[in-house]
Amino acid sequence: MYRTHNCGELRIENANSQVTLAGWVQTVRKFGAITFIDLRDRYGITQLLLGEELNYLLDENPLGREYVIQVTGTAQERTNKNPNIPTGDIEIHVQSYTILNKSAVPPFTITDETDGGDDLRMKYRYLDLRRNAVKKNLELRYAVNRSARNYLHENSFMDIETPFLIKSTPEGARDFVVPSRMNPGQFYALPQSPQTFKQLLMVSGYDRYYQIVKCFRDEDLRADRQPEFTQIDCEMSFVEQEDIINMFEGLVRRIFKDVKDIDYTEVISRMTWEDAMWQYGNDKPDIRFGMQILNLKSAFNRNNQIEATGELINGAGFGVFDNAETVLAIAVPGCSEYTRKQTDELTEWVKRPQIGMQGLVFIKCNADGTYKSSVDKFYSEDKLKAIATAAGAKAGDLVLILAGREERTRKATSELRLEMGKRLGLRKENEFKLLWVMDFPLFEYAEEENRWVARHHPFTSPKPSDIATMINNNPVIDNPEKYLEHPYSNIKANAYDMVLNGNEIGGGSIRIFQRELQEKMFAALGMSTEEANHKFGFLLGAFEYGAPPHGGIAFGFDRLCSILGGSESIRDFIAFPKNNSGRDVMLDAPSEIDEKQFAELQIKLNLQ
Amino acid sequence: MYRTHNCGELRIENANSQVTLAGWVQTVRKFGAITFIDLRDRYGITQLLLGEELNYLLDENPLGREYVIQVTGTAQERTNKNPNIPTGDIEIHVQSYTILNKSAVPPFTITDETDGGDDLRMKYRYLDLRRNAVKKNLELRYAVNRSARNYLHENSFMDIETPFLIKSTPEGARDFVVPSRMNPGQFYALPQSPQTFKQLLMVSGYDRYYQIVKCFRDEDLRADRQPEFTQIDCEMSFVEQEDIINMFEGLVRRIFKDVKDIDYTEVISRMTWEDAMWQYGNDKPDIRFGMQILNLKSAFNRNNQIEATGELINGAGFGVFDNAETVLAIAVPGCSEYTRKQTDELTEWVKRPQIGMQGLVFIKCNADGTYKSSVDKFYSEDKLKAIATAAGAKAGDLVLILAGREERTRKATSELRLEMGKRLGLRKENEFKLLWVMDFPLFEYAEEENRWVARHHPFTSPKPSDIATMINNNPVIDNPEKYLEHPYSNIKANAYDMVLNGNEIGGGSIRIFQRELQEKMFAALGMSTEEANHKFGFLLGAFEYGAPPHGGIAFGFDRLCSILGGSESIRDFIAFPKNNSGRDVMLDAPSEIDEKQFAELQIKLNLQ
Structure with a gap:
């Protein structure tokens, strides 16, 4: 001993x-x-x-x-x-x-505040993992894992392992593939998710399935993405959207209790995708603070109408607003006394390439009831007051206005709102606000290919009321310019995302469970019958033998842990993460393989 | 609802x-x-x-x-x-x-005894999974999973996920590899086990790690192997062999209790590898029954001596025995009245290519105290009696004797013993007998390459008393014929296997945790310093910064479940298994990939 x-x-x-x-x-x-x-x-x-x-x-x-x-x-x-x-x-x-x-002198100090840079700590990850800060993250991760398993077990879910060496069915993200030595010329793919398997398990009658499982996507990596990531993957049979929402609100409340000792008893609010886009400019609003967007003028197809509420600002001779597709404002509380330097800095902020705006208009709602703006020469004080009031501004607030093309402007306003929330300390690390975002569009228009793609995935069911629209309309887009007028633009999905503090932590849907509708969906995405059968014949086949109504959800486990741990980076919550080039710098992987391996696999390099 | x-x-x-x-x-x-x-x-x-x-x-x-x-x-x-x-x-x-x-008529009946053949059931696996017999297996699997997690959690183990896209380090089994699009010309490998990662986690101070995790080996498949399989993978720091044995006896007892409601309170016996080979002819004896092997004559290097106990049989003029390297016997209880037809059938059984013997000698120990043998003309009744008695035979037993080359004969005798045990109903499905097999040789001689390979893996520690032998001797084998005389043949590993009813369900070892010894091990396996650094530099590096003594074990989860479920086939306990060609016939995977994928990965086929 x-x-x-x-x-x-x-x-x-x-x-x-x-x-x-x-x-x-x-x-x-x-x-x-x-x-x-x-x-x-x-x-x-x-x-x-x-x-x-x-x-x-x-x-x-x-x-x-x-x-x-x-x-x-x-x-x-x-x-x-x-x-x-x-x-x-x-x-x-x-x-x-x-x-x-014995130990050599470590290349950085094993302390909470280490002197090691990112690269060094990644190379010596086994030493970085000794630091208390990192250890706490992995302990939190295990606590979430344990909590989720306990809850799901108590609710009759079964952990069933699905295969990792599966079939490549490119649609959506890129697959990692694995050459098969025993079947020369053929490849397995690593799963992007166990989606079709969990649906098959429902067809098989397993009723409630879960798995905490690695998934793989060969995409160019952003700072917060990893080529391999973990999902809490769940599926239920004989359920409607409401059943799933109840079950998984329970899961998240349980995790809060077990892991953070937080009684999250408040009602979890729900928002349609349209409201989220309209009021917050993105589909995963951070509702820890208000500062909602005022749509002064918009090309956004809200409630199936092209809205234009430009009466307040149009026609004043200010060309930027007059010519803009969209003009959006937020009222930033308590910032009316911003100096010229501060508003200039904000203007620079929105002009950065990541945001990409041309400029920023502001209205100061002074404490004395007067209004001062960067566009005073176009708008009377009454007009400024009307705009600011419509934006929800009170005395002492600063109204920030962006104008330009719809998509970019909305995204920029959303980013600006988040930035101001952060600067004002409204995005508190220890405050947690859950939200369901629902009623997503079923389809998105893919410009390059002039076709529809599934916003969630091709197995998501349309709203029952939209099924007829889907079946009775030809998916072909005659006029790409006017794709928003195609009936498919209005079809809503039976899908829901769970959002925590402005991050999507989970997403799911009620699935299609009838062969005819699934075939229609594949056709809508531009797949020929042969292609659909080649890629998903097993699922279409399964739907012929008594598939039950079913639906599910998958939580991004890495992201969930990082938010609960108060960090922006999922890497801090992964024992052995990869860098932005998909490399494990500790292992020095990927790496060359030897000639014998190439020969056995019957492949060779074809470097460009 | x-x-x-x-x-x-x-x-x-x-x-x-x-x-x-x-x-x-x-x-x-x-x-x-x-x-x-x-x-x-x-x-x-x-x-x-x-x-x-x-x-x-x-x-x-x-x-x-x-x-x-x-x-x-x-x-x-x-x-x-x-x-x-x-x-x-x-x-x-x-x-x-x-x-x-609705449902089409299923291609086979969804009943316990189905009319569907193997191929049909694999193709329509989602229907096969509906059968109660298969569902019970997956429920048992989940129960084992849950039980193991609970026990390990209560004993302070932490589930820590290790990566799936790692580095190819061919040594032992073949890796599955994954071309990296972001790093053209380079490949990841899928892990054969998380071995090095769990060791790094010990270096990082995590103390007790576990994971129920998929592993991958690209080997030609036998009926009971799968290219992807699941391990209960565990590692502990600051432990000796005895600590690990105690901890994991606890795990298995807990699983028996939780899953089978069996109080497995009896002492779990231990056997050295040598005793196992000597008495049972293999390293995973089924000890539910006796019928141990009598070594009449053997080339087996037992206890470091070439033993030859041929006095009973040599020199009687029976060339088969006189010329055999090895002669082995078992006493089959109660079978002395086997007819000529029955002994002929057994002779045919041992002559099958899978067994590969030339013939079978028997001695009937008749109830009346007389002896009758197929080699009566060479051996007197006294001699027959002496042999039979030495084999442990009593009146009414049938002694079966095989002769030939050591390795084949021992394996054949082991198979014959298991077959007779099965025929006599001594291998009861509901009886469970656990056993530790210990003190394995550290090295095995690889004839084709004329070098040593690690019997367990290159991270297994030699017995402390054998470390000097390893360090002080040159690993080079001058005379391949006499490799058994090389000192490395006698080095024992600090390794242990857990055996259940004749199946290895788990195996592990105390690991090397010092850089010098690990380097010596790599050198012993014929790796150059460059090669060792290229493949395992991260581990050698980690050992420089305060690696603790550690060891662990991995259980074959699929196999464990199949034995607990009373089945010979692990496939019955896997939701979506592959066939013997590594194919998922339901998905039709692996399959061709498209030109775009080849182009992005910068590889091409090189079919022979």
């Missing part, structure tokens, strides 16, 4: 007992002839006291940071207790120690 | 309540004007009674097997109760039903 206790375990009750501990040397401090060592393991830190009589041993076998040692001694009550750590009442009066393994 | 109850839930207490159920039509039976339907879902079967007044509906919307329907009615006490099913006290007097989905 290497130890009688771990380093986080000893308390005052253990005083005077003989103990053996093992762990890492965190610090070595000399006080005169006495040496203090903080010994660390996963469970905590225990102070060791090495008296003068051990100095000969320290001379012979000196100890350094991150050395692994085993010590034997007695636990003693401390004179200087440390109330900051659970073991702070005792220390070990060491009788002897053994060095189990 | 599609249902108020599921089909396994209603009891006599629910009589007279209004209910709505949904499920599959299992059977439709007419009794005069009344129709009885068995409605099935995951939870059970409920009887529906459709009175005469619904016949018009049945005429309009006839019901067939596997139709999915929703019914509303009242639960009523049955006159003919069915004690065989939990819902057997009630039936539903149906007021109305809706067909949610």
